[in-house]
Amino acid sequence: MASSFAAAAVLLPCLPSTRSRRTTPISASASAKNETRTLSSLNSPHPIPSCFLVPRRNVIATVLSSFILSPQWCHEVAFAQPSTLFREHIDTFDGYTFLYPKSWIQVRGAGADVFFRDPFVLDENISVEISSPSSSRYKSVEDLGPPEVAAQKVLKQYLTEFMSTRLGVRRESNILTTSSRVADDGRVYYQVEVNIKSYASNNELAVMPQDRIPRLEWNRRYLSVLGVENKRLYELRLQSPENVFLEEEKDLRDVMESFRVLKTVD
Known part of the structure; x- marks a missing residue:
């Protein structure tokens, strides 16, 4: 046999x-x-x-x-x-497109124009924010100033969104990189990367300061791509825990590179 x-x-x-x-x-x-x-x-x-x-x-x-x-x-x-592989999300009504991981799921009602999340690593997600058409008259992303100035605005917005009323919460932030590139569509895009760490006391109600020992709650990488079209500012946002980012950096950077803004029909 x-x-x-x-x-x-x-x-x-x-x-x-x-x-x-x-x-x-x-x-x-x-x-x-x-x-x-x-x-x-x-x-x-x-x-x-x-x-x-x-x-x-x-x-x-x-x-x-x-x-x-x-x-x-x-x-x-x-x-x-x-x-x-990746899938392509195209929004011809609002005017943008990007790639996202095929396994990620779309979440409705998340507050952004569109929001996708890793179903297993919930802190890993991608979203798009767009300025109001009635309150913005952008001609180019360079209207924000140089990339370094735009990065400060991006970081300030993140910290504002993450403000907490809990006692003993402290945030540490750092701008890692800023850059400007001209994509194959001829438009200028800014890319900003920041790291934000959140610390919280293990006993925020303790009277003595020495009894309020801070501990790391989370450590995340935030990546933003900024572009302008239709007189509006578009921001692609990627959020990833730092340990996951180290594993998937190539994929996440491919997502960033894929972001394009599109001319819409009036």
């Missing part, structure tokens, strides 16, 4: 991990490239065919299935899991 099979392989048909991470980022101008690894053979005299591939970033396999296949079957059976 054993002699009738040329090779044996254990395949891992991985389900999405509990954090649903993307296997491969894409940009608006390039197609996805699968990043894969080859399963090692199990004492087989023949190497495992290259078609038996598992996405590199799928780190949790919740189902294990075993198959015994001969190498010549490779062209008939496909085992690679479809890549988790």
Whole structure:
């Protein structure tokens, strides 16, 4: 019975991990490239065919299935899991478009013009804010001043939104980078990155200061892309916990680069 099979392989048909991470980022101008690894053979005299591939970033396999296949079957059976790519959100009414991770879900009533969130890492999200058409007459994002001045305005807005009435809450903020770029649509866009940490006392009602020990509540990266069209200021906002940002920086920067403002029909 054993002699009738040329090779044996254990395949891992991985389900999405509990954090649903993307296997491969894409940009608006390039197609996805699968990043894969080859399963090692199990004492087989023949190497495992290259078609038996598992996405590199799928780190949790919740189902294990075993198959015994001969190498010549490779062209008939496909085992690679479809890549988790980006989707494009286009708002022709308000005039903007961007890419967002395919696994993220849209949340209604979040206050922004549009809001998407990672369903597993709730502190990771993307939104778009637009200035009122009746109160803004922007001609270019440069009306805000240089990127450094615009960054101060962005940070001030974040801190205003995160104001807390709780006792013992303290916020630390830092502008990390500012930049200006001309995109392929010929428009100028500003990019701003800030870090904000929130500290809170573990015993805010304590009488003695030494009994009110601050602890880190959260540590987040905020990335903004600013653009102007239709006499309005558009801001794409990305929020990510710092530890998640370090893991997904390439994907998040691709989202930033994808943001475009569009001319609307009056």
